[in-house]
Amino acid sequence: MALTLTCPVCGKRNGYEFRYGGEDKGPKPDDFGSSPETWCDYVHMNRCVAGIQKEWWCHRDGCGVWFTTHRDTLKNLEME
Amino acid sequence: MSRLQNQPTLRVDTNKPLSFTYKKKTFSGFKGDTVASALFSGGIRIFSRSLKYHRPRGLYSLDGECSNTGMEVNGIPNVNAEKTLLEKGMQVKAQNVKGSPELDAMGFMDSLDRAMPAGFYYRTMHKPARIWPIALQQVRKAAGLGKISPDFRMTGEFDEIFPTTDVCVIGGGPSGMTAAIAAAETGLRVILLEARPWLGGFFDYRQSEFSRDLPHYQRARELEARMQTLPNIRVFTHTAMVGAYSNNLVTAFQIGNEKDPFDERYLEIRAQSMIVATGCIERPLLFENNERPGVMQIACAHRLANTYGILPGKRAVFSVAHDLGIEAALDLFDAGIEIAAVADIRDNPSHAALVSELEQREIPYLKGWVAREALGAPLKSVSLTTLQGTFEKKLECDLLVASAGMTPVTGPLSMAQAELAFDQHTGFFLPKSLPVGVYAAGRLLGLNDSRAIEASGQVAGLSAALNCGKASAQALKDAQEMLAGRPQAERGCNLVMAPVKGRKAFICFDEDTTVKNIKQAIDMGFDATELIKRFTAAGTGPGQSGIPGHNLPLLVAQHHTDHGALTRPTTMRAPLVPTLMATYAGTNHLMSKRTPMHERQKQDGGVMRKIGVWNRARYFSDDFSCRREIENIRNNVGMLDATTLGKFRIFGPDALKALQRVYVGDMAKISPGKIKYSAMCNEDGCIIDDGVVVQRGENDYYFTTSTARAGITVEWIRYHTRYDGWDFNLVNLTDAFGVINLAGPKAREVLSEVIDADISNAAFPFAAYQEFTALDTIPVRIMRLGFVGELSYELHVPGSWMETLWDALSEAGKPFGIANFGLETQNVLRMEKGHLIIGSESEQRTTLHDVGLGGLWDRNKPAVDTVGAVALQQTENQEKRLKLVGFKMKNTRTPPKDGSIVVDDRIRGHVCIARYSHTLQEAVGMALVEDPLHAVGTEISIYEDECQGQLVSATVVPMPFYDPKGERLRS
Amino acid sequence: MTDIKRRSPMVFPQEAKQVEKQGHWAVVMEYASEGEGPWIIDLSHRPRWDLQDSDLSRFKPFEIDIPGKPGQCRLENNVLANRMNRTQVSLWQLTGDRLETPEDTAFTSTMDVTVCLAILGQAVFSIAEKLSSLDFRDPALSTPRLFQGPFAHVPCQMVIAGQPDGMPGMLLTCSRGYARDMVAAILHAGHEFKLQPAGQLAFDKWVAGLA
Known part of the structure; x- marks a missing residue:
């Protein structure tokens, strides 16, 4: 895959080596469980930023580490 | 035809002749020739007939910019003969002709061009709608160039x-x-x-x-x-x-x-x-009949002579717009071709020196002239005109070198x-x-x-x-x-078309699109080059816009008033050149996993199936109901290879916290020497895995997962603890241990042949875990579990020891009737116990409560934000959920197919699994159904595909079906 | 009576010239016609461990100073230590009498978790280039060097060692279950370079040359 991602342990690698872990939403906020709707929103709703997004990736085919990085979703390129 | 000698630029080796066949005759070329150059040297001038009009086509670019030389070579269609190196013994055939390229019976199509304006197939062949299927058949026969049989098998490396x-x-x-x-x-x-x-x-x-x-x-x-x-x-x-x-x-x-x-x-x-x-x-020059055999681009004619040693014709006319055209004329004249005239679109050529060399050879040089029509098939003469159309001239020739300049x-x-x-x-x-x-x-x-x-x-x-x-x-x-310091970019030629109407000026050779067709499209309202391309098909052929690529946007720009501000070639997409599918497939190594007992099980009659990345034995007989294997386990003892199970070591000061995070049970409540069965859920409270955990030391645990989750468990645990900074370590031991499931009433007797320790029911009861030494040498971790509902031991043995232990158990078990069993047998046995397999008795939306395992969730364990706890709490009393029930068929011993739907006035669920149970002598199964249908005693109706509307009935019954008290597995 | 044997997941059909009993292993020391290389050598019977701890600095496994950065390797006393990440090291005992698993609970034996093999010879990079897009020849990296990534589509640990203009080599481990298909893929890729199986002797000689 053309996309490259920089694993903090292994360095820059082919996008295919990684699994996408979603937008970084931070740890659960305190009021997360007040209703099924708020819980569902926290788990499933995404901001879908058209631009630079902070997201989680796992180096599945390599060292296995989970890390965050910034990617420009319009160009599908990792920010340097 | 003899080749030019003394060409230092020759890339063919005239000492190495290669023979091949075409039109049932033997032709000859040399090493370094392409199929096309060899055919040309053998006198072939017409290589194919075009797609729509069946016009004769010949060598034009020598680089495959169009598919004029698309031929069948060694059974492979659409081979571009001008880019394919000649090999000895090649079998070459023409395509898209009825007869031969020289005498194609479909040639009459050329005169029907008025009946086939741009996009005619979009507008004519489906009115009325019922003629379209017939038209479709005919279009399919007429369209396309090469033919291939569905049985064709690609060979090669x-x-x-x-x-x-x-x-x-x-x-x-x-x-x-x-x-x-x-x-x-x-x-x-x-x-x-x-x-x-x-x-x-x-x-x-x-x-x-x-x-x-x-x-x-x-x-x-x-x-x-x-x-x-x-x-x-x-x-x-x-x-x-x-x-x-x-x-x-x-x-x-x-x-x-x-x-x-x-x-x-x-x-x-x-x-x-x-x-x-x-x-x-080169940018192709547009004029009438610009694609006749005998019309060539500059580099094509030049390289035929200089690279391949072949004279491209006897008497030539040049209509060019670049100095390379003049250089080619000089070279070809010196090689022996008569040149009737060199017409140059430019009236200010760059190099006076080149023009004077033309004069020295007495070659007429016509400044400001251009070809307007190629006449004769084969080419006999060319009609030239001044750019303003003021004068015309007709010259005899068999070669017209035409080019509108470089691009x-x-x-x-x-x-x-x-x-x-x-x-x-x-x-x-x-x-x-x-x-x-x-x-x-x-x-x-x-x-x-x-x-x-x-x-x-x-x-x-x-x-x-x-x-x-x-x-x-x-x-x-x-x-x-x-x-x-060097001369900068040169002024180029901006001429797109000679001053002609363009009815037979082809802007795309592959799709037979003329300039007239482009004008028709523009008249119909198409203005964007991309749309005109699609509507007229210009550039959509195998040549991939090599011919119309730059002419099309320039032509369209002439019509528009924006002076070409948005003029751009159409979007290029991979592959840039035609590529064999086999090349994309490459070596295609299929990587799958095997257990240490793979070969042995196959030798014993195992029928293997792929489960995710693993190969596993599903059956051990031709009887896929596995009756013999099932009865053998209920009565004697059987052996199953369960190596694919996920196995993990987790250790470290925060190991327990990590377990508590992902497992719904209270992992602090693991007793020594006992397994704890629990489940993992996702954030929606839906069950994703189940497994057992044992504690082997302080902050040191060993746990199992299903086969499907083995590859993702470490990722899952790390993901769900990513904000915590906990200190724990994971080792994936899935492949480290082979797993032998020894099951059946005689299992203990077999096991005691290899284990020299007290494994009586008192010493080693159901749900116990102990580490033993087998055959005095092999360390083995054993759990007593009950998935198949009989006395059963799960032996975890290091992979390198597995075969030895397996063979020993096989031998020891002979007197007890030991036999292999596979996944289907296991499937039926566990079904009889109402035990679930995640993904079979659960869907993506099935919670822990839906499958009756709500008891595994300890809601009171110390707050560690167990994954799924929030949703479990929110859904445990939710109505209208699909719940797992057991059912027994009424009036039939035939079970419904897995996946059949449960209905009343609408769909109420589906059958997860159903089998005829020899043990119970009844057809039973498990289904996910909506309330109120899950009450015991309810009659449910099942709809199978292809049942012709005949529903079958079943009754909801309690589970397990077999040995409800669980006496067998606790024995 | 069953043979009490430990078995490797890699088996070559070639005729073995010399086989040695090492504990319960039958180790092929040499094949009948090994040729000059390149070679593929089974090392699945060699002891290997995983060492994990939040503070690796308190360990000196087998007297080796653990390398400081992920990707770095150290070979000492025939044990190769590969720093995998902040908290994890893989240890491979390449030759010599088998060492016991150290007492500390931070160690886990991984000998049975993985298949382990070596590809030795100049052709190793050409072979690897067919099976992986990892840049094993990156001139910026010094050897021995650990790579964690896909090889023939399977996640592997690979160590590049040896002299680039002498006999470079790759040591590779991956999940044991993939052994058969991994070896098949390597043999297929190595066919044009005349890749042949070799035994422990050829490997021991190469290790000796690394020091």
Whole structure:
């Protein structure tokens, strides 16, 4: 895959080596469980930023580490 | 036909003849010939008939810019004969003809062109709608070029490589080579790709002077020799670029020569910098009958003579717009062709010296004239006209060299995300902007001066090197200065079409699209080039816009009033050149996993199936109901290979916290010597895995997961603890231990033959865990579980010991009737116990409570934010959920098929599994159904596919069906 | 009576010239016609461990100073230590009498978790280039060097060692279950370079040359 991602342990690698872990939403906020709707929103709703997004990736085919990085979703390129 | 001798630029070896067949006759060529050049030298002038009008077509570009020479070679259709090297014994056939290309019975189609205006198939063949299926059949027969049988099997070796490099250069002409040399001299790794079988580009076939006493072709060989002294340049010839992607990922495919162990191979190159030096092709000249056999582009005629030693004709007329046209006329005259005239669209040619050489040879030179019509098939004469149409002239000839000038090869550039814009001065689409790390060099920038072309390569090479952190800014500045000192981009020719109507002026050869068709499309309201392309099909053929690519937007721009501001070639997409599917498939290693007992089980009659990445035995007999295996376990003892189960060690100060996070049970409540069965849920409370956990030491646990989750468990646990900073360690031991499931009333007796310890029910009861030594040597971890509902031991043995232990158990079990059992048997046995398999009795939306395992969730355990706890709490009393129930068929011993739906006035659920149970002598199963249907005693109706509306009935019954008290597995 | 044997997941059909009993292993020391290389050598019977701890600095496994950065390797006393990440090291005992698993609970024996093999010879990079896009020849990296990434589409640990202009080599481990298909893929890729199986002797000689 053309996309490259920089694993903090292994360095820059082919996008295919990684699994996408979603937008970084931070740890659960305190009021997360007040209703099924708020819980569902926290788990499933995404901001879908058209631009630079902070997201989680796992180096599945390599060292296995989970890390965050910034990617420009319009160009599908990792920010340097 | 005899070849020209004494051509130092010859790339064929006249000492190595190669024979092949065409039209049932034997033809002969030489090593280095293409199929097309060999056929041409054998007198063939018509190679195919066009798609729609069946017009005769011949050699035009010699580079496969159109599919005029598309032929069947050795059974493979649509082979581009002008790009395919001749091999001994090739069987060549014409395509798309009824008869022969010379006498095609479908040739009458040409006179029906008025009945087939642009897009006629969109508008005619479906009114009324019922004629479309008939029309479709006929169109299918008439359309397409090559034919292939569905039984055709591709043979050959197809390989792939994935090299990394610093600089990737596309194009092995003079600027590509100087770029590669400049980059390599800084110490960087360079890869150079050249589509032709040899390097040299447009220097390769020219004897004209590069510098005093140094002809162009020799200069090219000098550059090549220089590259060979640099070990950090890897050169791939006969390698065409196929695509370019972000972060300078370049794909290409290479055709192997006879020494290579592959026929074709796929290259995927990751580069830091990319240089595109793909040079130019010619912009086809548009006039009436511009695609007749006998009409050729300049380089085609020139290279037939200089590269292949073949005279392209006897008497020629030239209608050109570039000095290369004049150079070709001089060379071909000197090689022995009569030249009736050289018509030049320009009335101000660049090099007076070249024109005077024409005069010296008494070749008439017509400034400001252009071809208007090619006459005769085969070509007999040409009608020329002044650009203003004031005068006409007809000249006899069998060869018309026609070209509207050069145009850059922009495909690779645009795939590399260059932005192209039309440049009035050169008449070229030039890169207006290039992304970081992409550089352009050579003729495609509009340069014509040979030294300037080389200098631009150096500039590109040093820029690329600078991008990689090598080379000095000063070196680059020097190279730029040198380039600036040379003649800059030359004025090009902007003529698109001779002053004719264009009814038979073909803008696309492959799709038989004429200029008249383009005008028809514009009249119908199409204004965007992309839409006109699609509506008229211009550029959608195998030539991939090699012919209409730049003419189409320029023609359309003439009609529009925006003066070409938005004029751009249509979007190029990979593959840039036709590529065999087999090349894309490559070597295609299928990587799957095997257990240590794979071969042994196969020898014992195991029928293997793929489960995810693993190979597992599903059956051990032809009887897929597995009756014998099932009864053997209920009565004696059986052995199953369960090695694929996920197995993990988790240890460290926070190991318990991590377990508490992902398991719904209270993991602090694990008793020594006992297993704890629990489940994992996702954030929606839906069950995703179940398994057992044992504690082996302080902060040291060993746990199992299902086969499907083994590969993802470590990821899952790390993901769900990513904000916590806990100190724990995980080791995936899935492959480390083979697992032998020994099950049946006689299991203990068999096991005691290999284990010399007290394994009585008192010492080692149900749900216990202990570590033993088998055969006095082998360490084995044993759990007593009850998945299949009998006395059963799960032996975890190190993989390298597994075969030994398995064989020992097989031998020890013989007197007890031991036999293998596979996954289907296990499936039926566990079904009889109402035990679930995740994914079978659960769906993505099935919660822990839905499958009756709510008891596994300890809601009171110390708050650790167990994954799923929130949703479990929110859904445990939710109505209208699908719940897992057991059912027994009424009035039949035939179970419904897995997946059949449960219905009343609408769909209420589905059957997860159903089998005829020999043990119970009843057809039973499990289903997920909506309330109120899940009450015990409810009658449910089941709809199977193909049941013709006949529903079957079942009754909801309690589970387990077999041994409800669980006495057998606790024995 | 069952043979009490430990078995490797890699088996070559070639005729073995010399086989040695090492504990319960039958180790092929040499094949009948090994040729000059390149070679593929089974090392699945060699002891290997995983060492994980939040503070690796308190360990000196087998007297080796653990390398400081992920990707770095150290070979000492025939044990190769590969730093995998902040908290994890893989340890491979390449030759010599088998060492016991150290007492500390931070160690886990991984000998049975993985198949382990070596590809030795100049052709190793050409072979690897067919099966992986990892840049094993990156001139910026010094050897021995650990790579964690895909090889023939399977996640592997690979160590590049040896002299680039002498006899470079790759040591590779991956999940044991993939052994058969991994070996098949390597043999297929190595066919044009005349890749042959070799035994422990050839490997021991190479290791000796690494020091």
